[in-house]
Amino acid sequence: MSNNKEDAILEAAMELFARRGYDGTTIPMIAEKAKVGAGTIYRYFENKEALINSLFIRSVTKFLKTLKNQFPETGDIRAQFNHIFYRMFNFAQQNPFDLHFINAHTGGYYLDQASKEVFNEFFSFLTTIIDEGKEQGTLRSLPSKSLICLVYGTFINLFKMFESGDLEKSQELLKNIEEACWDAIRII
Amino acid sequence: MSNNKEDAILEAAMELFARRGYDGTTIPMIAEKAKVGAGTIYRYFENKEALINSLFIRSVTKFLKTLKNQFPETGDIRAQFNHIFYRMFNFAQQNPFDLHFINAHTGGYYLDQASKEVFNEFFSFLTTIIDEGKEQGTLRSLPSKSLICLVYGTFINLFKMFESGDLEKSQELLKNIEEACWDAIRII
Amino acid sequence: MSNNKEDAILEAAMELFARRGYDGTTIPMIAEKAKVGAGTIYRYFENKEALINSLFIRSVTKFLKTLKNQFPETGDIRAQFNHIFYRMFNFAQQNPFDLHFINAHTGGYYLDQASKEVFNEFFSFLTTIIDEGKEQGTLRSLPSKSLICLVYGTFINLFKMFESGDLEKSQELLKNIEEACWDAIRII
Amino acid sequence: MSNNKEDAILEAAMELFARRGYDGTTIPMIAEKAKVGAGTIYRYFENKEALINSLFIRSVTKFLKTLKNQFPETGDIRAQFNHIFYRMFNFAQQNPFDLHFINAHTGGYYLDQASKEVFNEFFSFLTTIIDEGKEQGTLRSLPSKSLICLVYGTFINLFKMFESGDLEKSQELLKNIEEACWDAIRII
DNA sequence: GATGAATGAGTCTTCATTCAT
């Protein structure tokens, strides 16, 4: 179905961009890692910028899909928060490069409109949930974006620490952090 | 007094590195922004790497100094948290590039030992406070680093939103977020 | 067959290095003369130093090969000297840049171990012949290296004059110089 | 009498040019070695090229003066040759950098007309002596320049070997080489 | 006169991109 070479390129590029950043990653590096000729990359992507944008959209989309999968539409905001929280960490665990990648490149000067829109879509999904929780009177009456920061900001920071080895991940810890985040956003 | 050209270089480099990253920022870019010949940069800094390390240390040191200034040594953890929280935002407001810069480059492969040590010093300062709060039985019994994430991660994310204009800063909002963060780390 | 671009680069570099020295020759100069992009040079040679070493080894090897070709192994030192002498001038005539090049760069700080070894090999060849001649009692009992100077030093100086046009080469002159050199090294 | 700074510059430049060549020697290098500001060099010499030409002329002139000093005008060509030969080696011994310098830069693309003329003057001095010797019937009837090569070429090559340590200088050796050179140019 | 800070042209080298095979 999907193209072999293209996938090899995307996979190689993902890891390299995540690790070395946009300007620190060269086309020859990607070509070598993907075991393709440098010229081949240009068959699949117009240029380096198109490649990273393609990856960014792919990753954010995958992330969003993971969060949406089996999302409890019941209206129970506590259960929804729990779902989102664990899905985020599961995604991070199973797709460390994607998460790294999203995190490192969000806001990058090379991202095009499409990438920004996809990221906004991801953000909207979170906002919608939060908004509902506020209407229900469960969550604090603060701008939804600020409540997202309390969760997403914490998550990103925590993930970095897990990755760098500064902090050890455990089921117990996740459970406690989940509660702490919940306490940060709910009305106490 | 302080050197004119050197300051111009540092200021220009700070902004560019913050915005475009290490590899995305070129010496000619810095020179142009600083209104200085490209060669002049090398009179003040051995090379590009020395320049960014110099900036990193300067910024983290300034940040740490701000947090420590008038820090309430009373042992009242609630007051200490409050102090740190507002100092962080004041610093961010008054030195937006420094904060951006610290955040974007922490962990960068081009940072030398001295830079890493200064950052650790900054981190230790936070850890010490947290540790004390845990001993007092006020803060949750979680790894200090994870508690830092709850505050620092939130802060960074929030600051980004203020900067990008996605969220409007207000005294009221800060007060509420401060409480939310406090609820996230204290034992309820 | 042999590579077109690589040969063009080698040829251009040879002439420029011979004329302007290592530091006085720039990569763009070589590229322009070779009618090649500057970057192309780096496909064939790791860097400028590798390029000049490659040339040095090539030239010395070619020179040595010329001297050894049809060398009279008869033990007749007079014939051997005659052979060497004319071979040197023939080589110089047919490969003026190589000779210039060898002469200008022998002892250069940029020469690597391999280059030095090849030059020593060349020198050893001459020394061996001289040593034999001394054992036979034909040549003066002086250090072989000093006898080499009498011939090689003269040769280099003479060649320079031929090249600069200060002196006109003729078969008659060569014959006489050959005799003069022979008189300089043989026991009279 | 002569200027202090200027002398320091000349001395420093001499050694550096001799050792590292024209393009391998930088103005800052010279300034540092001479313990002067880089700008000061431009008070005494119009530019780098003027500096090396000034040095070249100085060295060749000194060399020529040494050869002419106490030159036996008797017409005894043997004595004259002996004089020249030993003066050359004495000069080399006492002014190793000058000799190195002359040798390394003769023919350099940066030499101006004046330098070339001074070198020619030096050469003419030798030619005149040789010419006389030929007229007397003592020296071989070969172009004077070729006879000079037999002596000067040998000398330069020998001096290089002495300097590099490949060959040990001794009074005995000099005496023998002098005779060998004489045998090379005289009619036997 | 002397200095050295400042400069920008020029160095080596890399790399995104093209294109003939």
Added chain:
DNA sequence: GATGAATGAAGACTCATTCAT
């Protein structure tokens, strides 16, 4: 489609030269 040789623009950095002090 796939390749990788070729290119030249651009990057980090150096250095001859100038000029304000």
